[in-house]
Amino acid sequence: MIRRIAPDVPIVDVTHGIVRHGIRHGALVLAASLPYMPVGVHVAVVDPQVGSERRAVAVRCADGRLLVGPDNGVLSLAWDRPGGAVEAIDISRSPHRLEPVSATFHGRDLFAPVAAHLAAGAELAEAGDPIDAGGLVVLELPSARVEGGEAVAHALVVDRFGNVALDLRHEHLLELGLTLGSRVSVEGPGGRREGTVVQTFADVPPGELLLYEDAWDAVALAINRGDAAADLALRPDDELRIAPAT
Amino acid sequence: MIRRIAPDVPIVDVTHGIVRHGIRHGALVLAASLPYMPVGVHVAVVDPQVGSERRAVAVRCADGRLLVGPDNGVLSLAWDRPGGAVEAIDISRSPHRLEPVSATFHGRDLFAPVAAHLAAGAELAEAGDPIDAGGLVVLELPSARVEGGEAVAHALVVDRFGNVALDLRHEHLLELGLTLGSRVSVEGPGGRREGTVVQTFADVPPGELLLYEDAWDAVALAINRGDAAADLALRPDDELRIAPAT
Amino acid sequence: MIRRIAPDVPIVDVTHGIVRHGIRHGALVLAASLPYMPVGVHVAVVDPQVGSERRAVAVRCADGRLLVGPDNGVLSLAWDRPGGAVEAIDISRSPHRLEPVSATFHGRDLFAPVAAHLAAGAELAEAGDPIDAGGLVVLELPSARVEGGEAVAHALVVDRFGNVALDLRHEHLLELGLTLGSRVSVEGPGGRREGTVVQTFADVPPGELLLYEDAWDAVALAINRGDAAADLALRPDDELRIAPAT
Numbered sequence: 001m002i003r004r005i006a007p008d009v010p011i012v013d014v015t016h017g018i019v020r021h022g023i024r025h026g027a028l029v030l031a032a033s034l035p036y037m038p039v040g041v042h043v044a045v046v047d048p049q050v051g052s053e054r055r056a057v058a059v060r061c062a063d064g065r066l067l068v069g070p071d072n073g074v075l076s077l078a079w080d081r082p083g084g085a086v087e088a089i090d091i092s093r094s095p096h097r098l099e100p101v102s103a104t105f106h107g108r109d110l111f112a113p114v115a116a117h118l119a120a121g122a123e124l125a126e127a128g129d130p131i132d133a134g135g136l137v138v139l140e141l142p143s144a145r146v147e148g149g150e151a152v153a154h155a156l157v158v159d160r161f162g163n164v165a166l167d168l169r170h171e172h173l174l175e176l177g178l179t180l181g182s183r184v185s186v187e188g189p190g191g192r193r194e195g196t197v198v199q200t201f202a203d204v205p206p207g208e209l210l211l212y213e214d215a216w217d218a219v220a221l222a223i224n225r226g227d228a229a230a231d232l233a234l235r236p237d238d239e240l241r242i243a244p245a246t
Numbered sequence: 247m248i249r250r251i252a253p254d255v256p257i258v259d260v261t262h263g264i265v266r267h268g269i270r271h272g273a274l275v276l277a278a279s280l281p282y283m284p285v286g287v288h289v290a291v292v293d294p295q296v297g298s299e300r301r302a303v304a305v306r307c308a309d310g311r312l313l314v315g316p317d318n319g320v321l322s323l324a325w326d327r328p329g330g331a332v333e334a335i336d337i338s339r340s341p342h343r344l345e346p347v348s349a350t351f352h353g354r355d356l357f358a359p360v361a362a363h364l365a366a367g368a369e370l371a372e373a374g375d376p377i378d379a380g381g382l383v384v385l386e387l388p389s390a391r392v393e394g395g396e397a398v399a400h401a402l403v404v405d406r407f408g409n410v411a412l413d414l415r416h417e418h419l420l421e422l423g424l425t426l427g428s429r430v431s432v433e434g435p436g437g438r439r440e441g442t443v444v445q446t447f448a449d450v451p452p453g454e455l456l457l458y459e460d461a462w463d464a465v466a467l468a469i470n471r472g473d474a475a476a477d478l479a480l481r482p483d484d485e486l487r488i489a490p491a492t
Numbered sequence: 493m494i495r496r497i498a499p500d501v502p503i504v505d506v507t508h509g510i511v512r513h514g515i516r517h518g519a520l521v522l523a524a525s526l527p528y529m530p531v532g533v534h535v536a537v538v539d540p541q542v543g544s545e546r547r548a549v550a551v552r553c554a555d556g557r558l559l560v561g562p563d564n565g566v567l568s569l570a571w572d573r574p575g576g577a578v579e580a581i582d583i584s585r586s587p588h589r590l591e592p593v594s595a596t597f598h599g600r601d602l603f604a605p606v607a608a609h610l611a612a613g614a615e616l617a618e619a620g621d622p623i624d625a626g627g628l629v630v631l632e633l634p635s636a637r638v639e640g641g642e643a644v645a646h647a648l649v650v651d652r653f654g655n656v657a658l659d660l661r662h663e664h665l666l667e668l669g670l671t672l673g674s675r676v677s678v679e680g681p682g683g684r685r686e687g688t689v690v691q692t693f694a695d696v697p698p699g700e701l702l703l704y705e706d707a708w709d710a711v712a713l714a715i716n717r718g719d720a721a722a723d724l725a726l727r728p729d730d731e732l733r734i735a736p737a738t
Contacts, residue, residue: 051447
């Protein structure tokens with residue numbers, strides 16, 4: 001659809017690997033990818049409510065990026081940066097949509113056509129009806145806290161290797177006194193296990209648990225050449241208790 | 247291969263998700279995708295008989311599209327539209343082929359090179375030997391019928407979410423007196439179940455069965471946030487009996 | 493990343509289907525694909541030692557291709573052709589790298605940026621520090637031998653269909669007296685089975701074992717419409733004994 005409307009616009013296909021109905025997964029991947037991509041029109045569709053009353057939106061970020069997708073939170077982490085969302089348009093009845101819009105495939109009939117017209121130079125304001133950017137749906141993420149010498153953290157997203165990104169940041173590790181080489185205790189739904197705080201997988205032997213800062217500055221759990229999520233029985237939102245091993 | 251022969255031709259990679267040996271699956275996806283794509287050269291390769299006597303063909307449609315692939319039916323639903331196939335060429339010994347042609351990878355050695363030359367402007371007539379378009383292999387699909395107040399329908403294709411497209415159309419639903427909101431009985435190999443005729447997934451609670459018109463105008467079965475094919479033990483060609491719930 | 497640095501460079505995405513940590517799998521796929529691709533900059537990242545002391549390299553081949561990736565053997569089969577590697581650069585501290593380089597995602601922060609700059613015209617010599625091409629890590633593959641009227645061969649790579657490429661070549665078959673139509677005995681970890689030497693899948697009935705030369709000139713095992721690797725319990729490096737059936 002994009003090619004038909006905007007034949008000369010370069011298209012970058014970031015991923016088709018978002019888990020089904022994974023609004024948060026999509027939101028996290030979109031937000032993590034954008035800083036490495038050229039400024040452009042970015043479409044993200046994880047849309048379990050397609051065809052219902054949920055709005056379809058196009059949003060302009062302070063840095064000039066345009067985001068297009070359902071107003072269910074999947075875009076919200078991507079504008080949650082300095083400047084935020086500076087303009088929002090309800091595109092549900094966009095003049096750019098493909099008529100008739102099917103009830104179940106807005107990626108094809110609505111989001112891709114609107115994005116293509118925007119990429120080809122159409123004005124955002126003419127893509128639909130202006131709405132208050134402050135009223136857009138924002139995704140709530142769990143939030144780690146440090147109490148009594150341990151961090152109560154949560155699994156945010158599990159990648160296809162079984163590596164688990166947490167809602168922990170470097171500052172939490174410092175607060176716990178955890179530095180490179182520290183032994184760490186990790187207690188989750190599947191029991192307690194010990195690992196090591198390191199920089200990368202190869203810093204521990206195969207089969208051992210590591211706690212590291214991943215390539216998007218989140219603290220993450222992995223097992224070198226293994227599957228941490230399976231091993232620790234971890235799923236998104238699960239709570240973990242992380243502390244220096246005694 | 248295409249890039250080497252025709253470096254400036256834009257390439258759209260529609261899918262690598264066709265089930266193994268799924269000639270019908272490939273044919274249905276190709277036919278469903280074409281109306282949304284720019285007119286061009288369209289290659290489709292699902293080819294369990296590769297290397298045997300099955301012909302390799304290039305076909306011109308009435309609307310100007312060129313189809314390239316094995317003559318096993320995978321292309322046939324794509325030209326089955328007004329005007330049909332207006333010219334057919336046997337490309338098995340095409341001058342555009344890559345010599346030596348391997349016995350098992352005609353996608354690389356035959357279909358892609360021929361398509362690339364056509365996309366770069368080569369004449370269809372010079373891609374091989376003319377054949378009678380009427381003699382091309384045509385895929386036979388099951389055909390739903392309404393009898394005694396119920397529809398005898400068939401599963402045509404199951405997508406990766408477990409949604410099941412049927413050989414039913416809007417007219418069949420009308421004939422059965424089924425409209426939006428109607429309760430419907432669905433009996434298949436895995437037993438009988440009730441659902442609702444709706445427009446989209448979100449119109450029923452999670453876990454409930456819905457009958458809806460999908461984005462390609464086929465009537466389809468799904469379970470909101472579930473897997474209808476697994477739940478109903480449905481595979482392509484399976485017969486279903488569909489009627490108003492009593 | 494490539495698009496940001498080199499917006500006008502065409503990108504061909506060969507595969508994301510290499511098995512996890514499959515350095516050999518990646519090396520074989522890269523070497524098998526290159527002869528069919530335009531000469532260019534070719535990035536391959538299978539990198540279980542990312543962040544450790546393993547070097548990151550860019551290598552010029554005699555035919556002008558540039559290879560970029562970790563120095564762990566994944567590139568080595570691709571330059572193992574006439575002329576070999578004629579120039580090698582350690583890019584670990586390349587001026588083209590994205591600062592800060594993450595410890596776990598050199599594909600994004602190092603390999604893609606270096607490749608993009610090279611594709612955009614940067615000099616290889618300026619991408620890092622020159623090293624001796626003779627000191628690059630070279631992948632060791634198993635090697636088939638014929639003894640006592642049978643071939644002792646090894647599974648090299650298993651594709652997603654369960655077809656198994658061996659370290660056998662046409663010459664080995666000749667030495668064993670195996671020609672098209674010969675019946676052949678195949679003994680592996682999962683037991684002994686008979687099959688037929690043929691050109692292509694369709695030359696045997698569904699469910700039967702075939703030995704054939706695949707599209708990259710390796711002798712391979714398959715089951716028509718089946719999964720030879722699963723059926724024979726074969727994994728890479730497993731030993732097989734292949735001989736004319738008696």
